[in-house]
Amino acid sequence: MSGAVLSVEGLTVSLPKGADRANAVEDIDLAVAAGEIVCVVGESGSGKSVTAFTVMGLQDSRALKPVAGRIMMDGEDLLRVGRRRLRKLRGEKMSMIFQEPMTALNPVARVGDQIGEMLEIHTDLSASGRKTRVIAAMEDVGLPDPASMYRAFPHQLSGGQRQRIMIAMALVLEPDLLIADEPTTALDVTTQAQILDLIKDIQARRGMGVLFITHDFGVVADIADRVVVMQHGRIVEQGLAEQVLRAPEHPYTKMLMEAVPSMTPPEREAATGAETLVVEGLDKTYGHRGLLGGGRLVHAAKSVDFALRRGETLGIVGESGSGKSTVARCVMRLIDPTSGRVLLDGRDIAGLSQGALRPVRRDIQVVFQDPYRSLNPRRNVGQSITEGPVNFGTPQAEAMARAEELMRVVGLDPDALERFPHQFSGGQRQRIAIARALAMQPHVLIADEAVSALDVSVQAQVLDLLDDVRDRFDLAMLFITHDLRVAAQICDRILVMRQGEVVEQGPTADVYANPQHDYTRALLAAAPGAARLTV
Amino acid sequence: MLVYILKRVAMTIPVMGVVALFVFALLRLSPGDPAAVIAGDFATAEDVARIREQLGLSEPLVVQFGTWVWSLMQGDLGTSIFSGKPVTELIAQRIEPTMLLALTTILFSVAVAVPLGTLAAFKAGSLIDRFVMLFSVGGFSVPVFVLGYVLIYVFSLNLRWLPVQGYRSPFEHGLGPFLSHITLPTLTLSVIFIALIARMTRASVIEVLEEDYVRTARAKGQSELKVLMRHAVRNAAVPIVTVIGIGIALLIGGVVVTESVYNIPGLGRLVLDAVLARDYPIIQGLILFFSFVYILLNLLIDLTYTFLDPRIRY
Incomplete structure (x- = not known):
């Protein structure tokens, strides 16, 4: 293929003996042209990340061995160049950003120096020359006040800022190819939307090729020029994004797309069961004021009110730091509310001692995020x-x-x-x-991001199951999630939280069709694939 | 930060109080009567009683404790029952060899163990790694006094490279004699620390090498050596420093034996002699002194963390 910055031809990577299959990926053919974003989409175990890491030569070489095929870049086969040459290519010709911006940066080095390290490895620039380039690169990815942020440590930055640092680092040498491995999965929706925009923007400006790994068809719909769908280590379908999204051919692709929960809530009847959980004026603060008024006080939940009936699902949606998990933990009494009442079947459990709480525990049960x-x-x-x-x-x-x-x-x-x-x-x-x-x-079931760690196809099944057991056992369900698509499908009513405060609550269909608060509108607009994915 | 340091220093006072109480109680509860030891094998009961009276040992325990704490607060650790010299003076006389031995041991151990452990981690599973681990197990297992005599036998008696015993102060005799005398004791005492620190370094570096930011560094095209030096070791440092801190506490025990083997007139020997003679004031003084040093070292190590890891702030 001409004009391709990367072309992978017949790549097979073997797994060690005793694994559940012989090869991690088999006979992979894909190409990324300059100025093109290619999304590789698949569920866990599909081999999409192995493909990306093998291009960089960063796969776990003890377990994963490329046994066939070529990875061509500028006339060179990356599988056959020496280590030294491969190191030179990393950073200069191709670079990579990762899923977890929280852990991808060295915690004990200043972010500016970490970007500068790239220049130190690959260029002869002087220290001051490097600094100028780094600050320009930080500016380019939209970081505020780069000159002072240069000296920050990663833990002082937000997730979105850290991912911007990673992007600045990856792009400072203007490589031909950027490999992005689920770069927005760990971010909040609004941050995710900003980072996706940034990648699209820089990509268009510089005309570089992007190989974008994701599990999320919403993200695919937002940024892909072409799509490669992988299942069990093989490519099952690839083509232009327009085409694949409009008329998927392979059953697996269809299944994946259908499994993405719709943003349109289905019709739901208002629950009429007895109110079993009532929360009134729930407050939770962390930290304490120092003797002289110093110290740090975090208001994690501010006078939260809601009522939950049996047979009803109430969703609490919000981004990280919104206080949604704090509310859930206060209701479960895993932490003690600072003030307010938590009435379970009419009895206030907010102030009960651990001993008195024990018999109550069986009435409130929880399903956590990470199975x-x-x-x-x-x-x-x-x-x-x-x-x-x-x-x-x-x-x-x-x-x-x-x-x-x-x-x-x-x-x-x-x-x-x-x-x-x-x-x-x-x-x-x-x-x-x-x-x-x-x-x-239990009377009350709390699902705390209970489907967030699951693949979409599995997610849909577990959501069905939750719905089913709620009806069968007449449960009141409190569903905590950051995912508006999931919330649309399972919740009768939702409650939108931001910075510890409830900004909006109401029947799900009403909130989605006619959001009252600016923040709700922003959240809904930021949901990936909102524009193009209307399954 | 300054407030934190002041707080920590202030906290040493109650801690020292508790240590003082324990030391006093333990010594009084243990069998053996210093008055009888001083009086000698042929003393009469009256002799012993007279000596007890002189030493203040016949006072009620509460009075003894009160008197002792009162003088402690005035910086007086008491007077040796046998030599009649103030304990502070005895400690001051003996402190130099011990401090210098501890210092050379720590420096030598860290200089050897950290690179060794890092190498083992980098080549985890290889022959080098297995050799380092074997040495580590061996280092833990060999008693200090056995190792000491083996080293003397090989290097002093057979090869005649180094003096057998004794100590030369670098301030009086110069650096050469000091080093030739301190080498074997340092080696003897270092083996167990090298074993300990190398093991911890290996575990810590192996863990860090799995971290995402190490992968990031590789993705930048950084060479393996620099990935190791710039990204791995620096992040692995906190647990290593912790172990060095624990090591210094262990050192106090090792010093007693090593100083005896090599006949070094340091605090270790002073401890041994005082225990054998039941010279209460010296034992009490030394335990208090070691506790104080230990508390200060801990503070120093906690402060070191803030330099190693910017996320740690007090």
Whole structure:
């Protein structure tokens, strides 16, 4: 292909013996032309990141070995150039930005110096020459006051700012190719929108090629010129973004796109069950004022009010730092509210002592975000599910019988109770976590970003399951999420939070169709793919 | 920051108070009567009683403690029962060899162990790594006194490269004699620290090498050596410094044995002699002194963290 800054031809990367398949990626053909953004999209395990890392030569070389194919860049095969040459190409010809801006920067070095390191490696510029270039690069990615931010350490910057630093670092030498591995996944929606705009803008100005790895079809819709869809290490479909988005050919592509939750909430009837959870004037502050008025006081939740009926799902949406998780934790009494009332079936639990709280605990159960860390790896699934009821006096045999029944409810084989968490996939683990919560026969189920760590196809199934168990057990569900698409699909009512305050609440359909607050409007506009993806 | 340092220094006072109480109680609870030791094997009961009276040992414990703390607050650590010299003077006389031995040991250990551990981490799983780990296990296992005598046998008696025992002050005799005398004790005492610090460095660097920012550095085209030096070791430093701090505490035990093996007139020997003679004031004084040094060292290490890691602020 002429004009291609990168062309991958027949690339196969093998996995070590004993892995679940022979090759991480197989027979990959893709090209990135100058001035083009190519999105590689796929779920976890699709091989999209392996492809990107192999281009940079950054894959874990002990486990992943390229065994066939070529990676051509400017007439050179990257799989066959020497290490020294590859190091020279990294940064000069191609560079990479990563998913986690929080950890991708060295925490003990100043950000300006980290950008400058790129110039130190690849150019002969003097220290002052480097500094000038770095500040220009920081300005170019829209960082405020680069001259003083030059001396900042990464922890002093926000996630979005850190990702901008990463971009400035990657682009300071004006490479032909930028590889972006899920660069916005860890960011808030509004920040995500800004970073996507920035990448598009710089890409257009400089005419560089971008290989953009993502799992999110919304992001694809926002920035891709061409799309490459990967599944189980193979490319199943590729083509112009317009075409693939409008008329996907491969069933997997169709499934992926259909699994992206719609921004249009379905019709929902208002719940009529009894109010089981009422929160009044909930306040939570962290830190304390010093003796002389110094110190730091963070108001994580400011007079939050809401009521939740049985059979109803209330969504709390907001970005990081909005206070949504603080509210959930106060309701669960994992932390103590500073003031306000939390009424569970009419009884105020906001001020109960730990001892008095114990019997209340079974009425409020929670499903956490990360299914890989919320189950004890040393206990089998049966033990995890029955532990709670047994603590509250249910005989072991009875608890076990109920666990078997719940496994069926959540769509798993009861025989799997003998197995350990690591033997399950992420989606299955989340099902187990739901079964564990249900085993306590709660009135209120709190789902704290419960589907955020899951692939879209799995996400849709777990959402269906949550909806199903809510109806079956007449639960009141509090659904905490940052994802407006997910919230649209599952919540009857939503509550939008920003900086500890509720800025808007109402029936989901009303809020989405007719947002009252500027912030809600901004959030809705920032949701990826809002413009082009109207599945 | 300054407020923090002042607070920490002020906090040493109650800590020292607790240490003082423990030291006093432990010594009084342990069997053995200094008066009987002083009086000798042929003393009568009256002799012993007279000596007890002179030493103030027949006063009630509370009075003894009160008297002791009162003089402590005036900077008086008491007077040795046997030599009759003030404890502060004894410590001052003996402090130089011990301080210098500790210093050479720490410097030498860090200089050897940090590169060794980093190399092992970088080549994790290789022959070099296994050799370093083997040395580390060995270093932990060999008792100081065994190692000391082996080194003397090899380097002093067989090869005749270094003097067998003794100490030469660099201030009186110059650097050459000092170094030739301090080399073997330093080696002896260093082995266990090298083992400890190398192990910690290896673990810490291996962990850091998995971090995302190391990948970022590689993505910039940085060479492996510089990735290691600029990104990995600096980030691995905090746990390493912590272990060095713990090491200094261990050092106090090692010094006692090493000074005996090499016949060095330092604080370690003073401790040993005082314990054998049940010279209470010296033991009390030394324990207090070591506690104080230890608290100050901890403060110093905590302050070092702020230089190593900008996220740590007090």
